[in-house]
Amino acid sequence: MATWDGTAAPTRDAATIALLRPSAGGPETYLLRRQASMAFAPGMYVFPGGGLQESDREVVGWAGPTSSQWGDRLGCDPDTARALVVAAVRETFEESGILFAGTDAGSVVADTSSPELQKARLDLDAGELSFGDFLGCRGLVLRSDLLGAWAHWITPAFEPRRYDTRFFVAAVPRGQSVGTLPGEADRAVWAPIASVLEKVKAGEAAMLPPTWITCRELVRVDPAGVVDEAASREIRPIEPKLVDVDGEWFLDNPIEEETHG
Template identity: 60%
Template sequence: MLIPLPGRLREYAERATSPVPAKDAATIAVVRDGAEGIEAFLMRRQSSMAFAAGMYVFPGGGVHEDDFGVVDWTGPSPEEFGERLGCAPDLAHALVVAAVRETFEETGVLLAGPDADTVFGDTTIPEMTQAREDLEDHRLGFAEFLRRDRLVLRADLLGVWAHWITPAFEPRRYDTRFFVAALPDGQRIDSVSGEADRSLWAPLTRVLERVDAGGAAMLPPTVATCRELVEHRAGEILAASLQRTVTPIEPRIVEVDGEMYLQTESQEHL
């Protein structure tokens, strides 16, 4: 399947010169089981955003320098994540921390707890709301936050799902690792980030129906991830992630009958 190139992207592709470097980023598809099957939490980015404006996305964002800092961690080691992610252990560490940090900042879902076997319960309490604001405004680092509140990052709750790189012609590019995680028991989404103008839990069957009908805008990596996740239940998502071979996917431009399209190496993604 080929995706017609939207006008904005066509303009970028036609005048593209040397590709800009792709920044490391991480995102988490947070899922739960519902009456209509697996659901994912999605946010629609503000129309004023420089990247993916108006698109439905999973929570996530770029890697920060302090994401490389030491944290109390349980689960697969950075070396093990590095093997799955195809990168050095220090970058794997930062990607995991960035994914957990960004998801907490944007949604209140916190993949961390007082010890290696628990997660924090109610993250809507004032102290946690303040911590999220401080993190988002860079008044507090995530490693510092975990140390201060004596929390252990639960890397064992994260599964590696995919690796997408923004096409070379785009003016803003990201080298993004997609993770998956089931919504922890006792937690709920609270006061979503100001980067979004809408957010919702949505059955992925309905999401894909809307996308296919043109009723919802999504970037190809998000669509691909939704198509893959819809085959599973939230309770089995970590086990499913371990069965995947994750390799980088970088869509490219192809021309068919004078029209420009976006294509990936593996067409079943789209």
């Protein structure tokens, strides 16, 4: 940061989903630990997600809120909103095996553990298959109604790699389970959110502020009602900034004080 010249790198649109399921220890979430060799957020625990791809703008089978409704919720044009939802669902399937899709607006794939679907995850991740083609050839539609928009974070201007990320939330569909570990991660866990927060506080796990704050906000949320909870939230862009305090630089998080307690 000391050598930053004040020029901000461009941002890339991205999307992520905080997956939730109930447990005796409170709501659990699914986290991936990024490999130490990764250029962005090495060693950090993150939700499944990633950058928007051009193929995410292709036509896909769709059920749930319209592109315009998602655009109003996400604060962007309908085409970009639709692509962000597609990216969130695609990346989550690639990185966890959880699939928010069904044969119609009232169904969801009950089991994604088949070798055929696991191979499709690899093909999607390698860019050898578009998500639209994946859904289309199986007669599936994306269930956008199973997602809720939760937050909008923008990487600080001084970072060399920057993302304009929409955070979604969703309960894991009944019967589905996570698959094999994706290549960008060296560990994946389902863990009670309360336990995750304690491990981060104790220095036993590392998270970027957006992931940490999202976990803190979700720690008491019932997974079955998380989409309804999301619908009541105000979403505005959050971009932490550097501030000079008596000659020392600190990262100012504009919602940190709001989320304490």
